Amino acid sequence: AQKITQTQPGMFVQEKEAVTLDCTYDTSDPSYGLFWYKQPSSGEMIFLIYQGSYDQQNATEGRYSLNFQKARKSANLVISASQLGDSAMYFCAMRPLGDKLIFGTGTRLQVFP
């Protein structure tokens, strides 16, 4: 079965600290993509970062990095130097063969001063 699991319904982090949001996935497809999206309270879905299953290096985009451990089937998002504006829902998603995105249930991150 193709599935994304996010086990942290909510996380708290202090401003300027780093935080890791967990994501594990399950697929038997040899090629797949892993994504993280941010959904602030305003509701839009914002693409953050992508990791291909054959990429050797972990993806990074500014303060976001994806800790990809293929053998463990995990794709954790690391946000460095958290900001108040990072408070939002974060969704991990997988694109197996077939082009659709399969989403996890999300993690609500709250950044406090």
Add this chain to the structure above:
Amino acid sequence: DTAVSQTPKYLVTQMGNDKSIKCEQNLGHDTMYWYKQDSKKFLKIMFSYNNKELIINETVPNRFSPKSPDKAHLNLHINSLELGDSAVYFCASSQRQGHEQYFGPGTRLTVT
């Protein structure tokens, strides 16, 4: 210069009515999608079109009918609306073999 736009942003209607949501993308992408986000924030694919051709239909009731007049537009028509159709509907687009999908702002549908 909005990349993926949806109209309307909010839609309140009564059970049994028929309604449409429109989506347009100006990114030149070949593939467009409809997702449904329920009250628990869970997002699920409904449909995917590539160059006006339906390629994904995820066990959605046939009251939902997508229509793609051209590759820049993907509309969603819903017949005989039910209470359980209340959700946020997101349109998205991507290159056929591309990586990320770009989402529209969402349409919050409330059925009373």
